[in-house]
Amino acid sequence: MLEKNKIYLMDCFEFLNEINNETIDLAVIDPPYNLNKGKWDNFKSQNEFMNFTFKWIDRLIPKLKKTGSIYIFNTPFNSTYILQYLINKGLIFQNWITWDKRDGMSATKRRYNNSQETILFFTKTKEYVFNYNDIRLPYDSKERIRHAQKKGIIKNGKRWFPNPSGKLCTDIWHITSERHKNKINGRTPKMPHATPKPLEMIERIIKASSNKGDLVLDCFIGTGTTAFAAKKLERHYIGCDNNKKYVQIAENRLKNGKF
Ligand SMILES: C[S@@+](CC[C@H](N)C(=O)[O-])C[C@H]1O[C@@H](n2cnc3c(N)ncnc32)[C@H](O)[C@@H]1O
Known part of the structure; x- marks a missing residue:
């Protein structure tokens, strides 16, 4: 090991x-999503890409504990195949999470501009960690909540009071992409990696689906977002990338707190 x-x-x-x-x-x-975001994201055909994807999934599944969870990012299109594959492998479907990136993935004028990615959440068995209280979000309707905090609201015949920590997290995640977040006067600055994931998104996953001291794995670590978030949240991490530059960036980030 x-x-x-x-x-x-x-x-x-x-x-x-x-x-x-x-x-x-x-x-x-x-x-990789097979979107040609870099050499690492370029496959000869969709078939070759799916074979690569199914191959790493096959290697990964036995590594999960019986109580383990797995989150897989991809395009909605590729995720339809991945979802079916995971179900056939006997994993338990929990959520199809839609990440609303607040940013366009392409500039097409022939169809609607893609602005979402998918995060598939599966567990190995029905026994798994889900810390729903640790990922609550602020309520949307401030006025109604203020009123409810004082007197409560009658719901299904019972008086309901809002949770002071916020509402339960839904499967639609509105999180600005790193690319969009860092724009200066509408221009995207050169980033150390084509597709770093927002730290708050990875933190949400780790908080929800692991406990302190647990081991979190990422076998396509890029700039080290998963490792950085795991360390910050007092989990252990283990990860790899086959690009030396990215491994160095991730290691520096773990040491200095930034890219
Ligand atoms: C989508 S990026 C990950 C970005 C990362 N989540 C972040 O926040 O920075 C995918 C990464 O997988 C790496 N990669 C691609 N093929 C690989 C392989 N066969 N083995 C290990 N790493 C690979 C690429 O170098 C790239 O950094």
């Missing part, structure tokens, strides 16, 4: 071979 709290310069298949079975509490996987 590889040592935890480290990021390895390794191919994902080689890396996953070195992880003991049933040792991972949570896998946060942001893999």
Whole structure:
């Protein structure tokens, strides 16, 4: 078994071979999408891409504990295939999360502009961690909530009072992409990576689906967002990327707190 709290310069298949079975509490996987965002995201055909995707999924599933969870990012189109594959492998579907990126993924004028990504949330069995109280969000209707806090609202014959920590988190996540967040006068500055995920999004996943001291795995770690969030939230992490530059960026981020 590889040592935890480290990021390895390794191919994902080689890396996953070195992880003991049933040792991972949570896998946060942001893999290639076959959108040509870099050399690493370029496949000869959709078929080749799906074969690659199914191959790493096959290697990863045995590494999850029986109580483990897995989150997989991708386009909605690719996610339809991934979802079916995971169901056939016997994993338990929990959510199809739509990430509203507040940003366009393309500039097409031939159809609606894609502005969402999918995050599939599956668990290995029906016994799993879900800390719903740790990911509550502010209520939308401030006025109604202010009123309800004083007197409550009658719901299904019972008096309901809002939770002081906010509402339950839904499966639509409105989180601005890193690219969009960092725009200066409408222009995107050069980022260290084409597709870094927003830290608050990865933190939400880790808070919900793991406990302090648990082990979080990411086999496509890029700028190290998963490792950084795991460390911040007092979880252990283990990850890899096959690009030396990204491993260095991730290691620096873990040391200095920024890219
Ligand atoms: C979508 S990015 C991950 C971005 C990351 N979530 C972040 O927040 O920075 C996917 C990463 O997978 C890496 N990658 C692609 N193919 C790989 C492989 N076969 N083994 C390991 N890493 C790979 C790429 O170098 C890239 O950094």
